[in-house]
Amino acid sequence: MILTLAAAVTLLPFIYMIAVSLAPTGALWSGSLLPAPSLDAARANYAYALTEVPLLRYMANGAFVCAMILVLQVLVAAPAGYALAKLPFRGRGLLFGAVILALMIPIQVPAIPLYVALAYAGLLNTYTALILPVIISAFAIFLFRQFFTSYPDEVLDAARLDGFSELAIVWRLMLPAAWPAVAAFATISVIAHWNDLYWPLVVITDTDMMTPPLGLAAFRSNGESTGNPGALMAGGVMVTAPLVIAFVFFQRHLIRGLGIGAS
Amino acid sequence: MQTASACDSASGQKTQSVGLELLDVTCRFGDVAALKDVSFTAKPAEFMSIIGPSGCGKSTLLRSIAGLERIDDGGIHVGGKDVHALRPSEREVAFVFQSYALYPHMTCRQNIAAPLVMTELSALGRTPLLHRLSPKARHTRARIASRVDKIADQLQIGPMLDRRPGQLSGGQRQRVALGRALIREPKLFLLDEPLANLDAALRNTTRAELHALQRRVGATTLFVTHDQAEAMAISDRIVVMFDGQVRQIGTPDDLYRNPADIDVARFLSQPWLNCIHMDTAAHHLEAGPGRPTARVRGLPLREQTGVVAFRAEHASVHPESDRAEPALRVTVDRAEHAGSDANLFVTLQGSDTQLVVRIPSSDIPRWPGGTPANLRIDTEAAWIFPVPEQTADTDRDAMKVA
Numbered sequence: 001m002i003l004t005l006a007a008a009v010t011l012l013p014f015i016y017m018i019a020v021s022l023a024p025t026g027a028l029w030s031g032s033l034l035p036a037p038s039l040d041a042a043r044a045n046y047a048y049a050l051t052e053v054p055l056l057r058y059m060a061n062g063a064f065v066c067a068m069i070l071v072l073q074v075l076v077a078a079p080a081g082y083a084l085a086k087l088p089f090r091g092r093g094l095l096f097g098a099v100i101l102a103l104m105i106p107i108q109v110p111a112i113p114l115y116v117a118l119a120y121a122g123l124l125n126t127y128t129a130l131i132l133p134v135i136i137s138a139f140a141i142f143l144f145r146q147f148f149t150s151y152p153d154e155v156l157d158a159a160r161l162d163g164f165s166e167l168a169i170v171w172r173l174m175l176p177a178a179w180p181a182v183a184a185f186a187t188i189s190v191i192a193h194w195n196d197l198y199w200p201l202v203v204i205t206d207t208d209m210m211t212p213p214l215g216l217a218a219f220r221s222n223g224e225s226t227g228n229p230g231a232l233m234a235g236g237v238m239v240t241a242p243l244v245i246a247f248v249f250f251q252r253h254l255i256r257g258l259g260i261g262a263s
Numbered sequence: 264m265q266t267a268s269a270c271d272s273a274s275g276q277k278t279q280s281v282g283l284e285l286l287d288v289t290c291r292f293g294d295v296a297a298l299k300d301v302s303f304t305a306k307p308a309e310f311m312s313i314i315g316p317s318g319c320g321k322s323t324l325l326r327s328i329a330g331l332e333r334i335d336d337g338g339i340h341v342g343g344k345d346v347h348a349l350r351p352s353e354r355e356v357a358f359v360f361q362s363y364a365l366y367p368h369m370t371c372r373q374n375i376a377a378p379l380v381m382t383e384l385s386a387l388g389r390t391p392l393l394h395r396l397s398p399k400a401r402h403t404r405a406r407i408a409s410r411v412d413k414i415a416d417q418l419q420i421g422p423m424l425d426r427r428p429g430q431l432s433g434g435q436r437q438r439v440a441l442g443r444a445l446i447r448e449p450k451l452f453l454l455d456e457p458l459a460n461l462d463a464a465l466r467n468t469t470r471a472e473l474h475a476l477q478r479r480v481g482a483t484t485l486f487v488t489h490d491q492a493e494a495m496a497i498s499d500r501i502v503v504m505f506d507g508q509v510r511q512i513g514t515p516d517d518l519y520r521n522p523a524d525i526d527v528a529r530f531l532s533q534p535w536l537n538c539i540h541m542d543t544a545a546h547h548l549e550a551g552p553g554r555p556t557a558r559v560r561g562l563p564l565r566e567q568t569g570v571v572a573f574r575a576e577h578a579s580v581h582p583e584s585d586r587a588e589p590a591l592r593v594t595v596d597r598a599e600h601a602g603s604d605a606n607l608f609v610t611l612q613g614s615d616t617q618l619v620v621r622i623p624s625s626d627i628p629r630w631p632g633g634t635p636a637n638l639r640i641d642t643e644a645a646w647i648f649p650v651p652e653q654t655a656d657t658d659r660d661a662m663k664v665a
Contacts, residue, residue: 157331158364162443163352163381176368 058215081144312494357444590637
């Protein structure tokens with residue numbers, strides 16, 4: 001009952017967003033709870049959102065940045081998690097403690113030094129500025145480490161005898177076995193970076209480099225669209241849709257991965 | 264039957280089976296020495312078992328030879344080659360683990376092929392899809408596939424090749440693990456309790472097959488087990504280890520007849536080794552007037568110190584009235600059925616020393632609990648050992664030394 005109520009409260013803004021995106025501007029002020037949709041208005045709203053601002057460009061930027069971030073995060077975190085889980089070396093416990101510590105530091109803390117460094121390197125308004133600061137994910141290292149720890153040691157010994165290098169063990173044995181963790185992490189990472197407004201707002205001012213949330217914010221604040229809430233909501237729908245669709249596909253993995261990681 | 268070495272004709276090199284040589288191998292974990300100066304040599308194609316109580320270092324020894332454990336001192340030569348500086352995969356040894364250690368997300372075909380895929384294919388040739396670009400990789404892959412098929416035929420696992428290990432029974436997994444070891448055509452097989460996870464019936468048939476396979480392939484084999492009967496059954500020679508040290512090396516017959524010390528004799532005795540303190544034995548065996556001096560292997564007991572030790576099968580029970588020969592006076596406790604034979608447990612009169620005698624099962628009704636009896640020792644098959652030092656894992660047996 002409480003869950004149903006919570007779900008309804010959560011869903012309401014989305015329903016309102018979709019309704020507004022389908023209705024003519026005038027209908028918003030009619031006083032009814034949900035404005036009446038019309039096909040013409042919907043077409044006009046979506047056409048306006050697609051033509052007046054480079055919404056597709058924003059979405060392509062977002063997709064590229066999210067994909068690169070995910071690939072690089074896994075590329076870094078899988079070997080790191082493997083080393084922390086299975087390779088004995090001096091200071092391993094300390095290093096794992098540092099990873100857990102890093103989990104607790106939000107990006108806002110190092111934001112200014114990062115910004116200054118990127119500015120000096122001349123990397124503002126580039127994909128690199130969006131991707132580079134987040135490719136080392138403490139959460140991913142932690143998650144993979146927890147998953148890899150339970151992998152049987154005898155199989156690793158067998159792999160070493162069969163000629164697997166340590167990296168081949170990571171990519172060919174550990175990662176395929178940790179598929180639920182990878183899927184869960186992929187979902188979390190993509191959602192977080194697709195929706196992120198803060199960091200793009202810091203390093204991006206060029207319209208061509210904007211990600212969807214930043215683009216929408218700019219769309220709203222540049223004045224010309226304040227009179228067109230329908231088009232703004234249409235943009236919102238289009239930006240949210242890919243995530244919702246992806247989540248529907250991945251939610252099983254997401255829940256399983258987090259469940260195993262936590263146990 | 265096709266041997267594995269014949270499969271290698273493609274590379275033009277016949278696997279030369281050469282032995283193993285260990286020189287003073289020492290391995291420490293912190294302050295504890297898991298292996299102390301272990302030295303022995305295995306002849307080419309020899310089947311050697313390593314037995315000993317758990318924690319005696321037999322698995323550590325196997326892992327050291329494979330290169331999975333770093334040794335602190337000593338030398339290891341496989342097929343005449345010093346393997347000290349070589350990585351595990353370069354040592355030309357194959358390892359079969361107790362848990363089989365198959366790659367869970369790969370099919371059996373991929374499992375068996377893995378050693379060749381990882382060593383004979385380039386990184387490009389191993390990459391999914393991209394490997395189609397290289398004609399050389401395609402050729403190598405075809406060769407690997409045909410070798411997998413041959414090995415699968417030998418082990419009769421052809422129909423299971425496309426399943427994953429999780430879908431197979433223990434015995435089938437074990438064959439896949441053997442296949443993965445065989446395909447490398449190693450100079451040395453290291454088997455770490457490969458039969459321990461199988462049920463009793465399967466263990467006996469698999470044991471025989473394993474032995475036949477080793478004869479066919481002709482590779483030197485080290486077989487670790489805690490089951491002395493298993494070791495006795497299939498080994499050319501047996502290495503007995505205690506506390507990280509080699510106590511004795513010999514043929515099964517040697518070990519059975521001439522154990523180096525009381526620990527070895529105990530380890531090879533079922534259900535246990537009977538031990539009686541010398542004074543007690545001499546007293547019992549010579550009690551009564553006009554008895555001749557009791558002797559074990561010709562040595563007069565009165566002049567010796569230590570314990571008299573004998574196996575259950577080297578003693579017999581006789582009715583109390585039968586006093587023809589020197590005997591120990593005992594009281595029957597109980598009998599345990601063990602197939603055609605039975606173990607009769609008795610207590611030495613006037614002490615709490617428990618002894619065990621092997622009798623035919625059909626004789627069980629003659630010896631109900633509480634019956635007094637005479638126990639005769641086959642003095643030519645008994646031994647005189649020094650009194651053993653008391654150690655933690657021999658406490659149970661040491662109690663039996665009266």
